[in-house]
Amino acid sequence: MKVFPNHGKRNLRWKLLLGFLLLAVTAVAQTRPGGFVHLIVINGTINPVTAQFTHESIRVSHEKGAQALIVQLDTPGGLLASTHEIVKDILGAPLPIIVYVAPSGAGAGSAGMFITIAGHVAAMAPATNIGAAHPVGLGGKEGDKVLEEKLENFVASYGEAIASKRGRNVKWAIEAVRKSTAITEAKALDLKVIDLVAADLEELLNRASGRVVDVLGEKVELDLAGARIVSLEMRPGQKFVNLLADPNIAYILLMAGILGLYLEFSNPGILLPGVTGIICLLLALTALQVLPINFTGIALILLGTALLVAEALLPGFGVLGIGGIVAFVFGSLMLFDVSGERLVVDRAIIFTVTAVASVLVLAVGYLVFQAQRQKPALGKEAMVGKSGQAMTRLSPRGKVRVQGEIWNATSDETIEAGEKVIIRGVSDLWLNVKRA
Secondary structure, eight states, rough: OOOOHHHHHHHHHHHHHHHHHEEEEEHHHHHHHHHEEEEEEESBBBHHHHHHHHHHHHHHHHHOOOSSSEEEBBSSSBBBHHHHHHHHHHTTTTSEEEEEEEEOOOOOEHHHHHHHSSSSSEEOOTTOEEEEEOOOOGGGGGOOOHHHHHHHHHHHHHHHHHHHHOOHHHHHHHHHSSOOOEHHHHHHHHHSSSSEEEESSHHHHHHHHTTTEEEEEEEEEOOOOOOEEEEOOOOOOHHHHHHTTTTHHHHHHHHHHHHHHHHHHHHHTOOHHHHHHHHHHHHHHHHHHTTOOOOOHHHHHHHHHHHHHHHEEEEEHHHHHHHHHHHHHHHTTTTOOSSSSSOOHHHHHHHHHHHHHHHHHHHHHHHHHHHHOOOOSGGGGGTHHHHHHHHSSSSSSSEEEEEEEEEEEEEEEOOTTTTTEEEEETTTEEEEEEEO
């Protein structure tokens, strides 16, 4: 019998190679190359742009086979109509939606509360809060009590329906609307308003794994541990409009537009202030379409601007100017229907813009007033008051020299040749003069 001394070594090599392959396959499987979730970040007010972005993100996530969509939320609130669109999309989503209030220090105020409890999984990061969902009265004021009561009842029942659908604390959802209750993440977890608290996205996926959620009537068990996180971004146009939806930016654009047009009308033909003002006003109007504006605030701002202009052009002895500044400030403070602490214009910006606008308008008005009081520099009117010299005897007619020019002149008194004269008036090509 023949002996092959290398046979055992070959078997050992094949076994080692096979072992390495098994390890590689296991490692690849553990990385789960096909397992991924999509992530979108909503940081700011809830408006038509964020509603459109959420709708598109749900569609794209489903089409690309994402295991879930994470909505990272930090909002003071926003428009009820846009909130309704987002909640409707989440409740009817064909894949699991995880709403995550983050990072630490973030909040889900007002509209954010409805979006959070609508998620298949509701989560919050440490040191966050949720609630304060009482609706703001129409026009930003108390208004009709019956209308306010109807609005409150509608929003309360809306929160009740969402919480009931997701098996969350219905009683608290109603209190968040009627009593404007707000709570921390720990209290929210204790009251079963949310499902879990997670410090970061990795922990969120690990803790969400194993949960069974209802997706369009079908029970789905989440298996998200170790899944890749793929971020979805807004389109450039959406980012731009969403940027304009910041109350501070919208307010600055509105003021810049008003001041630009004022400068153009005060000094026709400059063009640059007018063109800039129109562009700023159009951008401001775009922003105001996605923000809950208070028309009383707009009216007060326009009234304040009109009073400042009137003070600059009329002798109001400061009364019109003071009234304009007061109207300007109150209009700025009331410009937006606030549904959260951050859905307002920063006070420092208001007072700075008011001061700059007041100084600018009054300065332009003062310059216009001074220009109106100045003597004409050209034409017949510019000759009045100038001095000259009699070239011939004026009794009553003769000739005078004024600024190197010889003019026919008349006088009510006899003036001898060589005497100094002062022009009193101009009629056709004749000067009426008197002895200097």
